[in-house]
Amino acid sequence: MNAILTLPVVGQGLYDITRRVRQIVDEAHVTEGLITLFVRHTSASLLIQENAAPEAREDLERWMNRLVPENDPLYTHNDEGPDDMPAHIKSMLTAVSLSIPLMGGAMALGTWQGIFLWEHRHSRRSREVIVSVLGGRE
Amino acid sequence: MNAILTLPVVGQGLYDITRRVRQIVDEAHVTEGLITLFVRHTSASLLIQENAAPEAREDLERWMNRLVPENDPLYTHNDEGPDDMPAHIKSMLTAVSLSIPLMGGAMALGTWQGIFLWEHRHSRRSREVIVSVLGGRE
Amino acid sequence: MNAILTLPVVGQGLYDITRRVRQIVDEAHVTEGLITLFVRHTSASLLIQENAAPEAREDLERWMNRLVPENDPLYTHNDEGPDDMPAHIKSMLTAVSLSIPLMGGAMALGTWQGIFLWEHRHSRRSREVIVSVLGGRE
Secondary structure, eight states: OEEEEEEESSEEEEEEOOOHHHHHHHHHHHEEEEEEEOOOOEEEEEEEEEEEOHHHHHHHHHHHHHHHHHHOTTTOOTTTTTHHHHHHHHHHHHHHHEEEEEEEEEOOOOEEEEEEEOOOOOOEEEEEEEEEEEEEEO | OOOEEEEEHHHHHEEEEEHHHHHHHHTTSSEEEEEEEEOSSSSSEEEEESSSSSHHHHHHHHHHHHHOOOTTTOOHHHHOTHHHHHHHHHHHHHSEEEEEEEEETEEEOHHHHEEEEEOOOSOEEEEEEEEEEEEEEE | EEEEEEEESSEEEEEOOHHHHHHHHHHTOOOOEEEEEEOOSSSEEEEEEESSSHHHHHHHHHHHHHSSSSSSSOOOOTTOTTHHHHHHHHHSSSSSSEEEEEEEEEEEOTTEEEEEEEEEOOOOEEEEEEEEEEEEEE
């Protein structure tokens, strides 16, 4: 079973989508299996990280912005502005797809793991993530 | 169903393998499911990125080559030449496996997403990628 | 079928878990399919890399430690000490989940590929990895 999630975004940042994904898992009624997330873009990505401390996530973003700054003279591709090429590079360094086991009807995330959509562009308004559920009722 | 793709390469670069993967998906006749790509090497990797603008891909390669240059005095492992250790590091920072949902009998890639084999060595001539298809006809 | 592996660790480093994973695959008696590994933490990650040369793995670790040093003034999140934020960043740059095809009853790893748990903290004593097996006997 595959479901398309349309996720609103407002500028760069980490958007917690754990609850939205959990809802799809609940509706699928799969006891034992695997879900896979896939982002349909080349300038946004997926991340499973710290769900409690917002400062940890802010540090991740600031570290990434320092490693991949805008206006680097290396870039030749700037069709869509100074955040275009950094967005592709940040996507390259993180995940386009992620899989999480389903056990006892729920995602087997660790205590501190949240699922995030990472928006790397300034002006996009929504993104699509596909949630693919494999498995059965054991 | 698992199929092994043998892919010719000539030196470093991003090789578009979307068409080769699509061919396997078409032959599998799976309507709804998931495919997973796996590269059987530690000095080549997989990437889903911008399929239209070649300059964007060239920027990705040049950015990566600057972050992970050859002849870095940090390296102690040089058994196979100056491109040996950079190839392992670039592989570490990108993907060894990638999953893409199958919907309506086709890969649910976004409009601008292509699938690439990223060759990190100068002198390899071919690489193996396994395409694993899971799912059924719904 | 999902199995939880509890893996002992002693400080930072790459721990070869290939044999432990192979044991679970053998017990699952799946001929053709896919296994997926998932690490239930945000400060440890998964890596498939060079299984023969220990110097190659040491170079990977030293390169990563140079890119993501402790005590970087950028970090604001230091709740659990100077290795806290670097561990999150290293996890972000590597994999939380990895998939490997099963062919002929065995993982289709390349000759030089080993599976590693990468511990990024100094003082953790054990970590959990879930091994998810999908497929059947063909």
